[in-house]
Amino acid sequence: MTQQTYAEFHARSLAERDAFWAEQARRIDWQTPPQQICDASNPPFARWFVGGTTNLCHNAVDRHAAARPDGRALIWVSTEVGKEVVYSFAQLQAEVEAMAAILQAQGVGQGDRVLIYMPMIPEAAFAMLACARIGAIHSVVFGGFASVSLASRIEDAAPKLVVSADAGSRVGKVLPYKPLLDEAISLSAHKPAGVLMVDRGLAPFARVAGRDLDYAELRSQHWGRRVPCVWLESNTTSYTLYTSGTTGKPKGVQRDVGGYAVALATSMDYIFGGKPGETYFSSSDIGWVVGHSYIVYGPLLQGMATLMYEGTPVNPDAAVLWRLVEKYQVTVMFSAPTAVRVLKKHDAALLKRHDLASLRALFLAGEPLDEPTARWIADGLGVPIIDNYWQTETGWPLLTVANHIPGVAPVPTRFGSPGMPMYGYDVKLLDENSGEELTEPDRKGVLVIGHPLPPGCLQTVWGDDARFVNTYWKSVPGREVYSTFDWGLRDADGYTFILGRTDDVINVAGHRLGTREIEECISGHAAVAEVAVVGVADALKGQVAIAFAVLRDPVQASPALEGEIMKHVDAQLGAVARPARVHFVTLLPKTRSGKLLRRALQAVAEGRDPGDLTTLDDPTALAQVKTLLQK
Ligand code: AMP
Numbered sequence: 001m002t003q004q005t006y007a008e009f010h011a012r013s014l015a016e017r018d019a020f021w022a023e024q025a026r027r028i029d030w031q032t033p034p035q036q037i038c039d040a041s042n043p044p045f046a047r048w049f050v051g052g053t054t055n056l057c058h059n060a061v062d063r064h065a066a067a068r069p070d071g072r073a074l075i076w077v078s079t080e081v082g083k084e085v086v087y088s089f090a091q092l093q094a095e096v097e098a099m100a101a102i103l104q105a106q107g108v109g110q111g112d113r114v115l116i117y118m119p120m121i122p123e124a125a126f127a128m129l130a131c132a133r134i135g136a137i138h139s140v141v142f143g144g145f146a147s148v149s150l151a152s153r154i155e156d157a158a159p160k161l162v163v164s165a166d167a168g169s170r171v172g173k174v175l176p177y178k179p180l181l182d183e184a185i186s187l188s189a190h191k192p193a194g195v196l197m198v199d200r201g202l203a204p205f206a207r208v209a210g211r212d213l214d215y216a217e218l219r220s221q222h223w224g225r226r227v228p229c230v231w232l233e234s235n236t237t238s239y240t241l242y243t244s245g246t247t248g249k250p251k252g253v254q255r256d257v258g259g260y261a262v263a264l265a266t267s268m269d270y271i272f273g274g275k276p277g278e279t280y281f282s283s284s285d286i287g288w289v290v291g292h293s294y295i296v297y298g299p300l301l302q303g304m305a306t307l308m309y310e311g312t313p314v315n316p317d318a319a320v321l322w323r324l325v326e327k328y329q330v331t332v333m334f335s336a337p338t339a340v341r342v343l344k345k346h347d348a349a350l351l352k353r354h355d356l357a358s359l360r361a362l363f364l365a366g367e368p369l370d371e372p373t374a375r376w377i378a379d380g381l382g383v384p385i386i387d388n389y390w391q392t393e394t395g396w397p398l399l400t401v402a403n404h405i406p407g408v409a410p411v412p413t414r415f416g417s418p419g420m421p422m423y424g425y426d427v428k429l430l431d432e433n434s435g436e437e438l439t440e441p442d443r444k445g446v447l448v449i450g451h452p453l454p455p456g457c458l459q460t461v462w463g464d465d466a467r468f469v470n471t472y473w474k475s476v477p478g479r480e481v482y483s484t485f486d487w488g489l490r491d492a493d494g495y496t497f498i499l500g501r502t503d504d505v506i507n508v509a510g511h512r513l514g515t516r517e518i519e520e521c522i523s524g525h526a527a528v529a530e531v532a533v534v535g536v537a538d539a540l541k542g543q544v545a546i547a548f549a550v551l552r553d554p555v556q557a558s559p560a561l562e563g564e565i566m567k568h569v570d571a572q573l574g575a576v577a578r579p580a581r582v583h584f585v586t587l588l589p590k591t592r593s594g595k596l597l598r599r600a601l602q603a604v605a606e607g608r609d610p611g612d613l614t615t616l617d618d619p620t621a622l623a624q625v626k627t628l629l630q631k
Contacts, residue, residue, distance in 0.1 A: 001160040002119060002621075003406055003407060003408060003409040004100075004110065004400065004408050004409070005185075005408070006401075006405075006408055006411045007414060007420075009405060009408045009421050009508070009604075010420070010421060010422075010424060010479050013423035013424050014039060014424070014426055015087065016036075017038060017271065018037035018038055018423070018426075019158070021037050021038065021048070021049075021262065021424070021425070021454075021455060022037050022534060024262050024265070024266045024455075025037070025049055025052070025258075025262050027060055027155075027165025027262060027265040027266060027301075028054060028059045028258075028261045028262060028265055028301070029054065029058060029063055029403040029549050030049075030052045030053065030054045030258075030273040031053045031054060031055075031231040032051065032052055032053040032231070033052055034048075034050060034051055034052030034234060034258070035050055035051030035052070036049075036051060037049060037050075038050075038452060038546070039193075039430070040451060040452040043451045043452070043480060044451050044452075044453075044468075044469060044472070044473040044480060045459070045465075046453055046459075047158040047235045047256075047350060047450030048234060048235070048256065048258060048262070048455040049050065049234035049235075049259060049262065049455070050233075050234065051233065051234070051259040052233070052234045052237065052258050053231040053232060053233055053234070053256060054231065054232065054234060054258050054261060054602040055132065055133065055229040055230065055231055055232060055366060056129075056257055056260070056261055056297060057129045057133035057202065057229055058133075058229040059261050059301050060094055060129060060228060060296075060297055060300035060301050061073070061089060061093050061096055061129060061300060061411075062093060062130070063091045064089045064300070064303045065088075065089035065092070065093040065128075068087060068089060068277070068303070068450065069089055069090035069276055070088045070089075070090065070224050071088060071089050071276075071277060071303070071305070072086055072087075072088060072089075072279070072305035072498050072629060073087050073088055073091070073092040073300060073305055073306070074086075074087040074092050074122060074305065074306055074308060075087075075090040075124060075279065075305055075306070075307045075308065075328055076308050076310075077122070077307065077308070077309050077310070077311070077324060078121075078169075078310035078311060079121070079165055079310070079311035079312075079315055079316060079320060080168075080170070080171075080172065080310050081168035081169065081202075081310070082217040084119070084473045086162075087122065087625075088303075090128075092126075092321060092564065093129065094128045094216075094224075095122070095126045096126050096130050096133060096222075096475075097130075097133075097224050097226060097227045098126075098223050098224075098298050099123070099126040099127055099129075099130035099219075100133045100134050100223065100227040101152070101225040102130075102131035102196065102213075102215070102218045102219065102222050102284070103107065103127075103131070103134060103161065103214070104134060104227065105129055105196050105218070105222065106132075106160070106161050106193070106196070106213070106545040107135065107160065108134065108136050108161055108191070109134065109135070110134065110135030110136065110230055110232070110236075111135065111137065111138070111237075112136045112160045113136070113137045113138075113139055113157045113158060113159040113160060113177045113240075113558075114127065114131050114137070114138050114139070114157075114160065114161050114162070114163060114193050115137050115138075115139045115141060115153065115154060115157055115159035115161075115162045115163070115192070115256055115517055116128060116138055116141070116162075116163045116164075116175060117141045117143065117150060117162060117163070117164045117181055117498070118139040118163065118164060118165050118198070118286070119143050119165055119167070119168030119169070119175075119177070119310060120143075120168075120285060120286060120308055120309065120310035121165060121198065121200070122308065123163070123165070123198045123215065123234075124140070124163075124286050125286065125295075125296050125308060126241075127163045128140065128286070128296055129293075129296070129300075130227075130529060130541060131239070132138045132239075132257075133227060133229050133230070133416070134227065134229075134230050134430070135230040135232050135235050135236065137239055137240060137242065137303055137407075138238075138239045138240075139157040139159065139239060139242070140152065140241060140253070140287055140291075140292070141153050141166050141242065141574070142285060142287025142288060142289060142574075143175075143177060143285070143287055144285075144574045144575060144576045145285070145287075145573065145574040145576070146180050146570065146571055146573055146574040146575075147180045147181075147183040147184040147187060147342075147571070147572065148184075148187065148508075148521065148572035148573060148576075149250075149517075149572070149574055150181065151185075151187035151188040152188075152249065152250060153184075153242050153250065153252075153451065154184055154185065154188040154190055154192065155188045155189055155190050155270065156242070156249075156250070156252055156462065156463065157240060158190045158251065158460070159190075159192050160192060160194070161192055161194045161195070162181065162192045162194070162195045162196070163194065163195075163196045163198070163215075163493035164177055164178065164181050164195060164196070164197055164198070165177055165197065165198040165199070165200055166178055166197065166198070166199050166200050166202055166204075166205050166524070167200060167202040167203035167571075168202070169202060169310070170308075171312055171315050174203050175315070176202075176205065177203075178203070178205035178206070179205070180195070181195065182206070182566070183509035192212055193211070193214065193299045193494060194211060195208070195211055195212045196213045196215055197212055197213065197215060198215045198216075198219070199215070199216065199252070199465065201216065202529035204433065204511065205628060207261070210603060220458075223246065230471060230604050231371050232257045233257075233258075234257055234258025234259060234494070235256050235257070235258070235259075235459070236256065236458070237254055237255070237256065237257075237259060237293055237610050238255050238256060238257045239254075239255055239292065240252040240253060240254050240255075240571035241253050241255075241289060241392055241543035242512050243289075243391075243392040243512060244296075244485075244505055244512050244514030244517060245391070245471065245503075245504045245505065245514055245580045246504045246505065246512070246516060247457065248452040248514065248516045248517045248519075248520040249425050249514055250465075250514070250517070250548065251390045251461045251462075251467065251471070252461060252463065252464075253289075253392050253393050253458045253461070253462075254396060254458055254459050254461065254464025255456070255457075255458060255459060255464045256459050258455075259453070259455030259456050260297070260395060261297075262455050262456070262458045263303060263395060263424075263454065264293055264298040264395075264396060265298075265302060266420075266423075266455060267293075267300035267396045267397065267456075268296065268298050268299065268301065268304070269302070269404060270402045270404055270405045270423070271388070271396075271397055271402045271404065271422070272294075272298075272332050272334075272361075272404070272561065273360065274299065274302050274303060274304050274331065274332045274342035275302075275304070275331070275359070275389075276302060276303030277303065277304070277305075278304050278305070278329070278331040278332070278375070279304060279305045279306075279307055279323065279328045279358075280294070280298075280299035280302075280304045280305070280306050280307065280328045280329070280330070280332045280333075280334070281306075281307040281321075281324060281332070281333045281334070282294045282299075282306070282307075282333070282334035282335070283309055283310070283313065283321060283333075283334070283335045283339060284334065284336070284366075286308075286327055286334070288366075288392075288443075288475060288511075289390075289391075289392040289395060290334065290365065291394075292352070292368065293395055294334050294397055295308055295518075296395050297541070298396075300535060301579075304332075305328070307324060307328055307330060307495050309324065309487045313339045313342055313343055314337075314342060314343070314346065317346075317350070318342075318343050318346035318347070318350045319351075319353045319354060320341075320349040321333075321335075321343075322351060322353065322354040322356060324352065324354065324500050325356055325358065326354040326355050326358070326519040329358040329360055330358055331358055331359065332359075332360060332363070332401055333359060333361070333362045333585050334362075334364075334365070334386040335362065335363075335364055336364060336365065336366040336367060336509070336510035337364050337366070337367050337368070337369045337373055337510070337541060337542065338366075338367065338509040338541055339378070339539065340364065340377045341373050341539070341540050341541075342540065343377075343464055344373060344376050344377075344574075348376070348380050351377075351380035351381055352380070353609045356381060356383070359381065360383060360384075361376065361381050361383050361384045361385075361386055362381060362383060362384075362385050362386070363386045363388055363400075363417075364385060364386070364387055364388070364484075365376075365388045365389065365390065365397070365510075366507070366510030366511075366545075367509070367510045367542045368498060368500075368542060369385075369387040369416075369418075369509045371416055373414045374387070374415055375415070384403075384412070384413065384497055385416040386400060386401060386413060386419075387400065387413070387419065388418055389418035389419075389486075389498055390402035391494075392512070393458045393472070394424075394425075394453070394456070394457045394458075395416075395457055395458070396437075396456050397419060397422055397427050397429070398421065398422055398449070398484070399418040399419050399420065399422065399427070399496050399498075400418050400419040400420075400422060401413055401419040401420065402422060402423065403586065413495075414495045415493075416497060416584075417491070417495040417496060417497045417541065418496065418498065419495060419496070420494055420495065421496070422454075422471065423454075424447060424454030424577060425449055425453075425454055427447065427448070427449055427496070428447075428449075428450060428481065429444075429445035429446065429447060429448075429488050429489070430445050430446050430447050430448055430476050430479060430481070431445055431446075432445065432476070432502070434477070434478075435476045435477045435478040435479040438490075441488075441490055441492040442489060442491060443489065443490075444488070444489050444493070444499060445487070445488060445489070446475075446476060446483055446485075446486075446487065446488070446489055446502055447482040447483075447484045447486045447487070447488035447496070448476060448479070448482055448483050448484065448486075449481065449482040449484070450478065450481055450482075451481070451482070451559065453506075460619060461537060477531055483502075485501055485502045485503045486498050486499075486500070486501055486502065487499035487500055487501070487502055487507065498622075504516060504598060506534075506535030506543050506545060507535070507542055507543050508535070508538075508541050508542065508544055508545060509541040509542065510538075510542070510610075511576050513545065513577055515532075515533040515534060515535065515545065515598070517573065518533045518545055518547070518573065518576065518577050518579065519531050519532065519533045519547075521568070521569050521572045521573050522547055522549060522565055522568070522575070522579075522582070524568070525564075526569050527551055527553070527556050527564075527565075528549050528550070528551060528552070528562060528565070529549075529551060529552045529554060530549070530550040530598050531550070531588075531589050532547070532548045532598060532601055533545050533546070533547045533548075533579060533604065534546055534598050534601050534602040534605060535550075536580075536602065536605045536606055537606050538580070542581070543545075543607050544580035544594065545577070545578075545579040545580060546579055546580060546581050546583065546605055547579040547581070547582040547583065548582075548583050548584060548588060548601065549565065549582055549583070549584055549585070550584075550585060550587065550588060551584055552587055553597050555586035561582075561584075562582045562584075564580075565582045566578050566582065582624070583625070583628055583629075585621070585624050585625060585628065586603075586623055586624065587597050587618060587620060587621040587624060588622070589601055589616055589617075589618075589621040589622050589625070590616075590617050590618075591615040591616065591617060592615065592617045595624055597610075597613075597616060599611075599613070600613060600616070600622060600631075601622070601625065604622055604625050604626055605625065605628070605629060610622060
């Protein structure tokens with residue numbers, strides 16, 4: 001059989017868009033088949049599989065439970081509390097139905113929001129799938145976020161119910177969630193009617209009478225109840241997931257049901273090459289998009305077992321991930337470059353301690369993958385390392401190599417590049433100023449996607465269509481294209497390289513943070529008059545946040561105040577957002593019109609040339625930063 005090239009396959013996915021996606025739509029069960037594959041008539045909005053009715057939970061759980069009730073579905077491993085539990089598809093369905101019954105008994109129905117603020121425990125997945133089952137919209141908030149971050153998300157999502165737990169744990173240290181949640185609810189103008197608490201027995205907590213509900217008690221009340229899946233039109237909202245942008249207010253990335261199911265099922269096959277009955281292990285967290293797509297929905301849609309892990313890559317030792325690969329015969333693994341850089345500090349022999357014969361590939365995403373890290377892990381594991389680039393907004397990889405497409409020649413990986421545009425994505429590089437497409441190789445431009453976005457990508461920003469249109473589709477002059485806000489470059493062979501963000505978003509250990517959010521938080525400290533936060537290159541985390549603060553009273557500058565400001569960020573936003581340093585300065589670099597020159601500040605902080613400074617109002621501001629950093 002002659003093989004197609006990937007470029008031909010990609011071109012067909014765009015030229016014969018509807019035929020291509022109609023074929024992919026057969027991967028999932030529809031109660032009513034779609035009447036129209038793509039309605040792109042109202043740009044930049046797109047509606048996929050219009051008129052089709054389906055259900056994510058049916059496709060992820062019930063259909064496999066019917067075919068293979070005893071097949072493994074969810075494997076939960078916690079090295080924090082020393083537990084390992086395996087749920088079959090039938091057991092998972094029973095748990096999800098019990099959770100769905102609890103939600104319904106609290107009056108949660110189709111279109112109602114449920115906010116999930118949970119550590120990595122099975123109940124978090126049960127809650128997500130239970131929402132999907134009854135058509136409620138889940139909004140998972142990363143457990144590492146603290147009260148102010150959580151409050152803004154509660155206010156925006158306006159959930160009827162919050163599902164939470166007493167505490168998480170990190171390297172044996174108990175991290176109580178309930179006080180942060182109580183404070184967030186008191187800060188939020190919206191008050192959820194109920195808070196469903198999973199009590200792990202890790203941290204005693206106060207219950208609010210009439211609001212707080214006990215999960216264990218309700219689970220036993222509702223155990224065994226059948227809760228049918230609600231068939232939802234494909235474009236019904238399945239969930240929202242908040243992500244950082246350039247303003248202090250996080251955006252609720254909103255996704256559909258049918259398009260997401262089809263996109264994930266296709267990616268499980270073509271990109272990840274995962275097969276039903278095998279085990280998929282993503283070491284991410286359910287609070288991030290990778291957790292949604294490739295801990296919960298993707299593997300289960302494919303009929304794979306998904307391994308959910310509460311713990312770190314180095315506890316009890318730096319071989320723990322590989323022990324799990326061996327024990328559960330993991331075939332496909334997904335992690336982040338930072339996790340590999342952490343492992344790299346340990347003995348490479350640990351990579352060989354366990355039998356990794358089952359493992360076919362390791363996928364890494366979330367931040368740039370540097371070549372030394374990629375080579376170290378590739379040599380150590382002896383399996384392909386597949387860099388993949390995407391965003392919360394896209395829901396599945398945008399650039400990578402899809403090497404499991406029948407009849408299509410595999411694409412070799414190239415160090416430093418995540419790969420090629422995935423099928424369905426009309427990716428272009430545009431000149432930032434003129435909006436012209438850059439067709440010659442090796443030119444740096446803004447990476448954009450043409451309308452319509454493929455299935456699985458965001459429908460809009462929750463409650464704010466105008467923000468969706470204006471933020472994402474109007475940033476390149478004269479062009480209505482979706483901006484990724486990343487710089488890209490394509491080489492002569494079509495490999496795309498990512499060269500960093502075009503906006504003020506930073507990436508710390510694969511976690512996306514808005515510098516404005518951190519600035520707003522630090523400005524809230526009584527001692528601070530003004531602050532600038534920039535992302536600075538870091539060997540381990542890719543980037544770290546560094547703050548430059550002007551104090552109301554400069555004599556207050558002290559290491560103690562620096563510590564206090566860090567604690568203030570911890571308490572309000574969470575430890576993920578804590579700057580690595582808070583430097584005290586008397587002046588910030590600004591233009592004459594008062595615009596903060598973040599890029600110049602970042603360049604100086606990284607020891608680079610700050611470039612054109614003709615607009616800089618007072619050169620002593622940067623000189624001060626230079627001297628400070630030389631100390
Ligand atoms: P998030 O929405 O949190 O997944 O963050 C998305 C951003 O992370 C992208 O816009 C990129 O800036 C960065 N990113 C994600 N994956 C990669 C990758 N494989 N290589 C380089 N940057 C990446």
